[in-house]
Amino acid sequence: MSAALAAAELACAAGIRTLFTGVGFELKAGRWLQLTGPNGTGKTTLLRALAGLVRPTAGEVHWNGEPRRVGDPHWHAACLFQGHAAGWKDGLSTADNLRLQRELDNHLGDARERELLARAGLARQARLPFGRLSAGQRRRLSLARLAGARQRLWLLDEPTTALDTAGQQLFGELLDSHLANGGLAVVATHQPLPVRERPLELSLADHAPR
Amino acid sequence: MQADLPPMSASSALVWACRRDLYLAARSRAELAVVRLFFLLDASLFPLSVSPDPTLLRAIAPGIAWVAALLATLLGLPRLFAADWADGTLEQILLAPAPLPALIAGKVLAHWLVTGLPLLLLAPLAGLQFGLAADAIGILVASLALGTPILSWLGATTAALTLGARGGASLLALLVLPLAVPVLIFGAGAVESFAAGIGAEAHLSLLGAGLILVWVFGPFAAALAVRIAHE
Numbered sequence: 001m002s003a004a005l006a007a008a009e010l011a012c013a014a015g016i017r018t019l020f021t022g023v024g025f026e027l028k029a030g031r032w033l034q035l036t037g038p039n040g041t042g043k044t045t046l047l048r049a050l051a052g053l054v055r056p057t058a059g060e061v062h063w064n065g066e067p068r069r070v071g072d073p074h075w076h077a078a079c080l081f082q083g084h085a086a087g088w089k090d091g092l093s094t095a096d097n098l099r100l101q102r103e104l105d106n107h108l109g110d111a112r113e114r115e116l117l118a119r120a121g122l123a124r125q126a127r128l129p130f131g132r133l134s135a136g137q138r139r140r141l142s143l144a145r146l147a148g149a150r151q152r153l154w155l156l157d158e159p160t161t162a163l164d165t166a167g168q169q170l171f172g173e174l175l176d177s178h179l180a181n182g183g184l185a186v187v188a189t190h191q192p193l194p195v196r197e198r199p200l201e202l203s204l205a206d207h208a209p210r
Numbered sequence: 211m212q213a214d215l216p217p218m219s220a221s222s223a224l225v226w227a228c229r230r231d232l233y234l235a236a237r238s239r240a241e242l243a244v245v246r247l248f249f250l251l252d253a254s255l256f257p258l259s260v261s262p263d264p265t266l267l268r269a270i271a272p273g274i275a276w277v278a279a280l281l282a283t284l285l286g287l288p289r290l291f292a293a294d295w296a297d298g299t300l301e302q303i304l305l306a307p308a309p310l311p312a313l314i315a316g317k318v319l320a321h322w323l324v325t326g327l328p329l330l331l332l333a334p335l336a337g338l339q340f341g342l343a344a345d346a347i348g349i350l351v352a353s354l355a356l357g358t359p360i361l362s363w364l365g366a367t368t369a370a371l372t373l374g375a376r377g378g379a380s381l382l383a384l385l386v387l388p389l390a391v392p393v394l395i396f397g398a399g400a401v402e403s404f405a406a407g408i409g410a411e412a413h414l415s416l417l418g419a420g421l422i423l424v425w426v427f428g429p430f431a432a433a434l435a436v437r438i439a440h441e
Contacts, residue, residue: 051305053440070437073217077307085298091237100230104306106218150215 003029003064003078003152005050005184010059012045019045020207021058025200029152032175032185032197037204043188044084046204047155050186051081063153077106080151082142082159090131094122097130098144105149112148120144120170135162143167146174154178154185160193169194218308227303227316228323235324241289246328249282253336264341271340272350272401276394278336279329279354280361284386286325287365288379290317291436295373304440311429314436318366318428326358346401349410353400356417357393363428364389370435393420 004027011021019042027033035043048054050061052070061068068075088097098113117126120143125133130141139162146154154175160168172194175185179197187193218226235242256274257267294300303313333354337347368385372378400413 053301053304055441071310073307073309074214076305077214077217079305081301081305083298083301085296085301087298087302089234089297089299091234096233101302103226104218104302104308106215106307152214 003182003184004062005153005186006062006065007050008060008062010046010049010061011057012042012049012054013057014042014045018057018209020204021209023059023202023204023207025202027184027186027200029182029184030179030197032179032187032195032199034193034199034201035186035188035204036190036201041204041208043204044157047081047157047186047188048083051079051155052076053081078151079153079155080105080146080149081155082145083157086138086142088130088138088141091129093127094130094133094141095126098141101145102148105145105151107148107150113144116144116148117141119147121167136164136167139163140167140170143170143174146171146178149178152183154183154187156185156187158188158190160189160191172196215307218306220309220312223306223308223312224316224319226308227313228320229316231317231320232323235320242286242324242328245282245286245325246332248285249278249329249332250336252278252281253339257340267340268342269405271337271342272346272353272405273398274340275333275336275350275354276357276398279333279358279397280387280390280394282329283325283358283361283365284383286321287369287382287386290321290366290369291373292369292378295439300373300436301440304436310433310436314366314432315425315429318362318432321366322359322362326354326362329358330354342401346405349404349414350401352414353397353410353417356414356421357397360393360417360420360424361386361390363424363432364393367428367432367435370432370439373436373439393417396420 006026008024010023012019023046025033035046037043045054049056063075095113095117098117114126117123120140122137122140122144125137142159160171163171175195176197178185253274291300294303304310306313330351333351334347337350365386369382372382375381396413396416400410403413404410
């Protein structure tokens with residue numbers, strides 16, 4: 001069965017202020033959605049609503065044709081969310097951080113942390129506390145997670161911020177191979193990304209409330 | 211495309227969260243030592259401020275030990291979720307393919323192991339300081355063993371609800387203290403009724419019932435509170 005993500009008439013609010021209304025899209029396996037729009041139009045909120053962190057004020061999200069239920073472990077096993085707050089512990093080493101996150105993602109007992117860190121160019125920083133990494137290196141740890149991810153849907157918030165050209169290139173390769181494997185992705189970004197597969201585009205500026 | 215990974219079972223989720231938090235706690239030993247020292251110092255203030263009279267001190271010792279335990283628990287509570295909330299790891303825990311109540315239970319268990327359990331070990335020291343008899347100390351430790359996990363669960367749910375609120379830590383103390391009053395009454399009451407010759411069974415049974423209750427409902431209440439905090 002090929003995977004599909006669909007949203008219909010989605011609306012979200014920040015407090016009492018409506019951010020966007022009537023957002024709808026359909027995403028099939030192997031495609032990705034580029035989410036654009038000026039700052040403050042709700043890109044992050046839309047991603048959080050898709051993941052199930054924020055309850056949309058209207059509309060529904062469907063996964064494989066069925067409404068996705070927040071808290072359903074099967075949904076969470078299929079979806080990877082990488083937000084603004086990176087989700088890493090400053091005090092733990094880079095390798096420990098990645099190991100704990102991968103255990104939580106339920107990669108039972110495959111110790112591929114070294115290999116993944118090397119892929120992301122962090123081989124020499126494996127033992128360094130995460131808090132001592134540079135902004136770009138921190139992003140690269142998220143790339144290491146992506147490189148070993150098996151979730152079919154990726155929800156990524158500004159994944160290439162602070163990355164150097166090589167890092168952006170690596171992100172493009174990771175996303176391309178994910179899509180080639182039948183994966184899906186929704187990526188909020190301001191920059192054009194070095195991805196071969198052409199994205200569906202969704203600008204939240206078109207959905208701002210009037 | 212490979213098949214989806216299977217979701218994590220409740221037991222392995224609990225073990226993962228508990229191990230993770232213990233691992234993190236091992237890296238902030240100084241902060242935890244503060245909680246333990248606070249308990250002992252707190253208990254030591256009373257002879258200085260009330261009266262050094264041994265009979266009086268022996269009479270109020272259980273109450274003092276319990277108040278000190280409650281305050282020490284409060285001191286440790288903000289650590290439970292606030293740090294994970296700030297760096298985004300709590301978000302990843304919410305989105306994990308595992309039952310959230312089990313993950314939260316693991317966190318609370320770890321929290322109790324590093325803040326509650328040491329108090330049990332220190333309580334005899336405080337008891338000796340006040341001249342409590344050995345069997346009364348036994349009852350005190352038993353009441354703390356049953357009561358401090360209840361405090362941890364009450365605190366966990368409240369801590370999750372105050373995430374993101376301004377002045378969260380002080381608000382937390384303000385909210386938890388009234389909820390903790392019954393635990394305090396039965397905990398300190400256990401030792402007092404034992405000393406009065408009535409026996410502590412009734413008090414301890416009530417604490418035990420409370421303990422079962424919080425372990426059954428606490429994970430779901432706290433999990434819901436964490437979800438609400440993220441919306």
